[in-house]
Amino acid sequence: MAIRRQDILAAAQRILSEYGLADLTMRRLAAELDVQPGALYWHVPNKQALLAELADDLLARVPEPSSRRRWDRQLTQLATDLRTTLLGQRDGAEVVSASRASSLDTSHLGKRIVEIVQAGGHTHAHASASRDALLHFVIGYTFDEQSHALMAEHGAAPARFGDSDAAYAAALSVVIAGVRAPTAGRAAPRPAG
Amino acid sequence: MAIRRQDILAAAQRILSEYGLADLTMRRLAAELDVQPGALYWHVPNKQALLAELADDLLARVPEPSSRRRWDRQLTQLATDLRTTLLGQRDGAEVVSASRASSLDTSHLGKRIVEIVQAGGHTHAHASASRDALLHFVIGYTFDEQSHALMAEHGAAPARFGDSDAAYAAALSVVIAGVRAPTAGRAAPRPAG
Structure with missing residues (x-):
């Protein structure tokens, strides 16, 4: 199943709201979405890119x-x-x-x-x-x-x-x-x- | 050997300068001073207290x-x-x-x-x-x-x-x-x- 950009963003926001920025890792994000970490990289290659999406x-x-x-x-x-x-x-x-x-x-x-x-x-x-x-x-x-x-x-x-x-x-x-x-x-x- | 407050501060500043804030832990500070973590607590009970000393x-x-x-x-x-x-x-x-x-x-x-x-x-x-x-x-x-x-x-x-x-x-x-x-x-x- 393909992951959509907005699903990644929504999952990242859930982790942020519940656990805070220190606990927002690419690994945790992948687990929240129930995918392998590699599946995220096409959309967000690293945590800096993820932060930029969240900030935008x-x-x-x-x-x-x-x-x-x-x-x-x-x-x-x-x-x-x-x-x-x-x-x-x-x-x-x-x-x-x-x-x-x-x-x-x-x-x-x-x-x-x-x-x-x-x-x-x-x-x-x-x-x-x-x-x-x-x-x-x-x-x-x-x-x-x-x-x-x-x-x-x-x-x-x-x-x-x-x-x-x-x-x-x-x-x-x-x-x-x-x-x-x-x-x-x-x-x-x-x-x- | 008793540790002095200024030795703790100096060791914390060395770790900060060399590795940055993310790597400044009480455990690492104790290792830098070559003492058990418990020996620090009389002077600085936790990382917040250490940060306050560094900031002051x-x-x-x-x-x-x-x-x-x-x-x-x-x-x-x-x-x-x-x-x-x-x-x-x-x-x-x-x-x-x-x-x-x-x-x-x-x-x-x-x-x-x-x-x-x-x-x-x-x-x-x-x-x-x-x-x-x-x-x-x-x-x-x-x-x-x-x-x-x-x-x-x-x-x-x-x-x-x-x-x-x-x-x-x-x-x-x-x-x-x-x-x-x-x-x-x-x-x-x-x-x-």
């Missing part, structure tokens, strides 16, 4: 922000939805982080951020720096949230109190303010004459 | 920024030196990330960032949000750099071109601009009357 699938779930909103609100929406999407999958931030090390800046999401910032009237250089700042902030932040939740579950860290959505929104607004105002706080240029 | 040692190497510089330049210096320190240790960002999941915000570095932002005339709430934005950005960014370098070393990702220090500085300046100007880009309040 996860990132594709981030909704496109409404183009009727102001550009900076589109960015806030995108970054808020990215966190929600990553938190919705066990070890989501780690999957994206591990698989995107090679290509985060060239991902679809990275390109959208650059377009949105340029639509706000900024240079390509500032838009690229903003993409790097925003993506690494969101993924770093969410990675920490998921690691901490796992540690708290195992009693290795105290549970966190307070409103985690509000804390994220406050930190995100700092980064977005920097995207809006690249030269804020510098001395204003003197008027000519 | 790494973060303590980040120099205190000069207090004669303007507050926002102190932040830039701190964030630049933090990246340099993490990149100087194999898997440095992962060690800090894994061990700090429970306590990044309450670390010495986190407290210093809050103090510096408050010295710049900002509220405690903005200083806390800035700490979260800055630390997660730096660690997320550096984690990606180290993961990518490792993948490139194994031929699993193409080498990156361009000036990586300049790319980091540009992204960092976006975050710092947001710390300086929390309300930048919002509609200016109308003058009264």
Whole structure:
């Protein structure tokens, strides 16, 4: 029986949700699908390729922000939805982080951020720096949230109190303010004459 | 022969530098020190405790920024030196990330960032949000750099071109601009009357 790409992805997601990234091996994936490991290689030659598939699938779930909103609100929406999407999958931030090390800046999401910032009237250089700042902030932040939740579950860290959505929104607004105002706080240029 | 805390730390750093975080186990650490695993437990009861020691040692190497510089330049210096320190240790960002999941915000570095932002005339709430934005950005960014370098070393990702220090500085300046100007880009309040 031929295995389909979407069956491999679904099986990998089941293992991830139930056991976590550390237990997601090609061997285990083959067992879950009841095939020999060799049968997978035509679709996914190795774990890196599998992670890339999982990450692509996860990132594709981030909704496109409404183009009727102001550009900076589109960015806030995108970054808020990215966190929600990553938190919705066990070890989501780690999957994206591990698989995107090679290509985060060239991902679809990275390109959208650059377009949105340029639509706000900024240079390509500032838009690229903003993409790097925003993506690494969101993924770093969410990675920490998921690691901490796992540690708290195992009693290795105290549970966190307070409103985690509000804390994220406050930190995100700092980064977005920097995207809006690249030269804020510098001395204003003197008027000519 | 009694083992000293600093001998354990030095042995852990040797294993980390030579083999990486995945191979740093309590068993291997004991073998490196030529003792039984039980002999370590008085100093470091488990891997989490070991990671915390390694992270504390790494973060303590980040120099205190000069207090004669303007507050926002102190932040830039701190964030630049933090990246340099993490990149100087194999898997440095992962060690800090894994061990700090429970306590990044309450670390010495986190407290210093809050103090510096408050010295710049900002509220405690903005200083806390800035700490979260800055630390997660730096660690997320550096984690990606180290993961990518490792993948490139194994031929699993193409080498990156361009000036990586300049790319980091540009992204960092976006975050710092947001710390300086929390309300930048919002509609200016109308003058009264």
